[in-house]
Amino acid sequence: MDETVLLMTLGDxxxxxxxxxxxxKSACFIVPDFCxxxxxxxxxxxxxxxxxxxxxxxxxxxxxxxRRRVRVELKFSLKLRHQDKKILDELCTFFGCGNVYIQRDKxxxxxxxxxxxxxxKKHITECIIxxxxxxxxxxxxxxxxxMLFKEITEELKKETIDLQRIEQLKKAMHWGLAVYGxxxxxxxTPSNPGKG
Numbered sequence: 001m002d003e004t005v006l007l008m009t010l011g012d013x014x015x016x017x018x019x020x021x022x023x024x025k026s027a028c029f030i031v032p033d034f035c036x037x038x039x040x041x042x043x044x045x046x047x048x049x050x051x052x053x054x055x056x057x058x059x060x061x062x063x064x065x066x067r068r069r070v071r072v073e074l075k076f077s078l079k080l081r082h083q084d085k086k087i088l089d090e091l092c093t094f095f096g097c098g099n100v101y102i103q104r105d106k107x108x109x110x111x112x113x114x115x116x117x118x119x120x121k122k123h124i125t126e127c128i129i130x131x132x133x134x135x136x137x138x139x140x141x142x143x144x145x146x147m148l149f150k151e152i153t154e155e156l157k158k159e160t161i162d163l164q165r166i167e168q169l170k171k172a173m174h175w176g177l178a179v180y181g182x183x184x185x186x187x188x189t190p191s192n193p194g195k196g
Contacts (some may be wrong), residue, residue: 043092046135052078052087053132054139059149061170063163072156072166074149076128077117079103088116095131097123125153141175148173 062073076098082090088100098118105113118128129150137143148169155166 018187043166044087044094046131049091049094049131050135050137052091054137054142056080057137057142059145059173061149061166061173063170064168064191070163072152072161073119074121074153075117075119076124076149077115079113079115082112082114085114089113091116095123095127097127121153121156125157130151144175145173154188154195 015080027130029171057076057078060075060077062075064071064073078088078091082102085100092098097120098116101115101117103113103115105111118124132146137146152166152169155162155169
């Protein structure tokens with residue numbers, strides 16, 4: 001065998017491993033996702049992941065009001081400085097899902113960062129939520145955010161979605177911001193549009 005090429009799409013529930021043999025012939029094999037009971041080997045363990053999430057993790061819900069319909073978007077994310085990107089890559093391996101993105105921040109005293117995030121609802125319900133049900137965050141505010149995040153996810157599984165209930169649960173997330181009447185938002189966007 002001359003060369004082995006491994007193709008992995010971490011955002012997909014299945015993975016393919018393609019091998020090119022001497023003479024140009026190749027074969028592809030499906031590697032099961034860890035959520036099906038076989039995860040890839042990672043150099044980090046569950047306690048390390050819990051410490052990272054307690055310190056830097058975030059469970060977010062966004063209600064996107066489009067002209068045609070309302071869409072509820074779920075996101076689990078964790079942001080670290082660019083020097084620590086390898087840890088985020090390890091999270092992809094550990095959970096068997098998600099992606100790592102660059103996050104440029106032009107604010108004074110902020111450095112280049114990378115963000116690990118999972119937005120795929122199937123991955124959130126089959127990988128992220130089961131992990132944190134078995135291994136809940138230790139910090140009370142993070143644990144509370146996870147429980148609310150999980151409850152919103154359960155609401156989304158119902159045949160008729162109670163958008164008002166989802167909004168109430170969403171407002172209860174992120175204790176520190178709710179006190180000031182603010183909500184979580186993307187870097188560079190106002191937290192309270194229309195307010196000075």
